[in-house]
Every structure is written in structure tokens, then in C-alpha cells.
Amino acid sequence: MSHADPSALTRNEGIVLAALKSARRPLSAYQIMEHTTPEGVRAPQQIYRALQGLVGHRLVHRIESLNAYLVCDHAPHEHQSAFAVCTGCGKVEEVPIGKALGGLLRAVATTGFAVQTTHIELSGLCAACGEGTKTAAG
Ligand SMILES: [Zn+2]
Ligand SMILES: [Zn+2]
Incomplete structure (x- = not known):
């Protein structure tokens, strides 16, 4: 079974994952805390530790440019994804890139760089x- 067993998550990981799932958009650790405080998870250390676990399970991705976390749309997965970050609304689309990464890695390898x-x-x-x-709605 490659499916991540929810029972394998710690209680805090489950709470943080639920917060990210309900948000459907990237949340910073402090935004996550607003959701999890009612559940009793209110220490930054608890949040970061849970996030570290979830990222390790590949159920959550860290979006570096936003310093935020996004629930994985494709979990469980082994594939590489690219993250398209909207500068307008902050929405992030996870795009599985499959074999496209191979070409990039080969190009980098020609420089002698070890990725x-x-x-x-x-x-x-x-x-x-x-x-x-275009429509300037709102
Ligand atoms: Zn993913
Ligand atoms: Zn947008």
C-alpha cells in the first residue's frame, strides 16, 4: 500500500492537514495557527513540527516564494510537481511535470552540477x- 494511512499521522499533523484542506490555498504557519488554535494546537513549535511531518509524508508542499504551505492535490505521489504561484490572488496550482523535469536535469548535468x-x-x-x-470586475 502506497496510500498514506491517516492513522499514521500524529494528532497535530491531522489537525494541521485538516486546516490546510479546508483552506484550499497556501497558508503561512501563523494562518494555520488561527485555524488550529480552537483544536488546542497553538504553539508555533507544534505547527512547524506537524508541517515538517506532513511535508515528509508529501501530503503538504512548502511554497518557498510565499513562505506558506499547500495541501497536495495529488497525494500520495512520487512524481515531481511545479507550483504556479498567482501574483494576483496568491492561489497556487500544483502541476505534475512528469518527464519534463528530466530534460531540465540533463541540461543542468551538462554543467557538472549535481542536483x-x-x-x-x-x-x-x-x-x-x-x-x-481584462474585465476589471469588482
Ligand atoms: Zn503534490
Ligand atoms: Zn489569481
Whole structure:
């Protein structure tokens, strides 16, 4: 079974994961805390530890450019994903990139650089924000 067993999560991990799932958008650790405080998880150390576990399980991804965390849409997965970050609304789309990464890694390898980890973020406008610039709704 490759499926992550929810019972394998700690209580705090479960609470933090539920907060991220209900948000459906990236949350900073402090935003997560607002959701989890009613559940009794209110210490930054508890939040960070739970996030570390969830990232380790690949149920949650850290979005570096936002310093925030996003629940994985594709869990459980072994594939690499790119993260398209909207500069308009802060929405992040997880895009599985599959074999596309291979070409990039081969190009990097020609420089002699040994890649250890990859994390790809792209910034731009999501479909809704792209529309908004045309119609100026709201
Ligand atoms: Zn993912
Ligand atoms: Zn947007």
C-alpha cells in the first residue's frame, strides 16, 4: 500500500492537514495557527513540527516564494510537481511535470552540477486573475 494511512499521522499533523484542506490555498504557519488554535494546537513549535511531518509524508508542499504551505492535490505521489504561484490572488496550482523535469536535469548535468533537490515555482496570473485584468470586475 502506497496510500498514506491517516492513522499514521500524529494528532497535530491531522489537525494541521485538516486546516490546510479546508483552506484550499497556501497558508503561512501563523494562518494555520488561527485555524488550529480552537483544536488546542497553538504553539508555533507544534505547527512547524506537524508541517515538517506532513511535508515528509508529501501530503503538504512548502511554497518557498510565499513562505506558506499547500495541501497536495495529488497525494500520495512520487512524481515531481511545479507550483504556479498567482501574483494576483496568491492561489497556487500544483502541476505534475512528469518527464519534463528530466530534460531540465540533463541540461543542468551538462554543467557538472549535481542536483540534490528540486523545487520549481513559477509566478504569473491564474486564469481568474488573467480574466480580471481584462474585465476589471469588482
Ligand atoms: Zn503534490
Ligand atoms: Zn489569481
